[in-house]
Amino acid sequence: MRILLAEDDAMLGDGLRAGLRQQGFRVDWVRDGLAAEREISTGDYQAAVLDLGLPQKDGLDVLQALRQKKIATPVLVLTARDTVPDRIKGLDLGADDYVLKPVDLYELGARLRSLVRRAHGQTQDLLTCGAIQMQPAARQVLFENQTVNLSTREFDLLHALMLAVGRVLSREQLEQQLYSWGHEVESNAVEVHIHHLRKKLRADLIQTVRGIGYTLLRPKEAA
Template sequence: MRILLAEDDTMLGDGLRAGLRQQGFQVDWVRDGLAAEREISTGDYQAAVLDLGLPQKDGLDVLQALRSKKIATPVLVLTARDTVPERIRGLDLGADDYVLKPVDLFELGARLRSLVRRAHGQIQDMLTCGELQMNPAGRQVIFDGLPVALSTREFDLLHALMLAQGRILSREQLEQQLYSWGHEVESNAVEVHIHHLRKKLRADLIQTVRGIGYTLLHASQGA
């Protein structure tokens, strides 16, 4: 799950990025409001963590600009501004959640997973597709009643496909969800991960739509 972190405090930002990465998030980090607006507008992020006191452009102005452009990326506001009017304004401008500093890293991770679930129409923490079940918080997968051991990339790719059930994801979209900045992506990386998933789950579970991308077949079909 790829997210954008917008935080100008170097020590805090480094800690947040490290803590979220330990929970399985792919994190890109920017340090000013203009960069945050640009990256959320052009990048394929599942969610964003947005500080309000950013240089160059205030976080609330960034949020307002994003929503005026009809960009629906879930935004969690993380701030030290502990006043009710400030929180109300942030929510009214389109924030999806509002957390005060300091924040527990595991709570932050849980809130981000919740935002992403709701954005994809999922109301439960366990994702299901027929006989396939996934617990994103525990990074566990069960298929046909048995646990399946997946690598980090395999899990993240399957997670993206499960969130997008009913839609086709291109190779480029999957790459963007699997890799944050600074990671070199081999040209056949997605195909390799899908090959391994098919071996560990079922050969026809992930369908190739020629010239377009990949989609998840309902796990009870074709059995």
């Protein structure tokens, strides 16, 4: 799951990035409001963590600009501004969650997973597609009630497909979810991970849509 972190405090940002990465998130980190608005507008992020007191452009102004552009990326506001009017304004401008500093890293991870679930119409942490069961928080996958051992990339790719079950995701969209900044992407990386998933699950569950991308078939489609 790839997220954008917008935080100008170097020590706090480094700690948040490290803590979220330990929980399996792919984290890109920016330190000012203009960069935050640009990256959320153009990047393929499942969610964003947005500080309000950012240089160059205040976080509330960033949030307002994003929603005016009809960008629906879930945004969790993380801030030291603890007055009720600040919270009301942030939520009214389109924040999906509002958390005060300091925050427990595992709570932050849980809130982000919750935001992403709700954005995809999911109500609980257990994702299912036919015989596949996935628990993102535990990073566990069962197929036909048997544990499946997946690499980090394989898990993240399957997670992206399960969140979008029945829809086609392009190779570029999947690469966006698998790799954060600074990671070189080999030209056939997605194809290799798809190949491994098919071997560990069932070959016909992930369909290649020629010239477009990949889709995880719903149970009736895979039968």
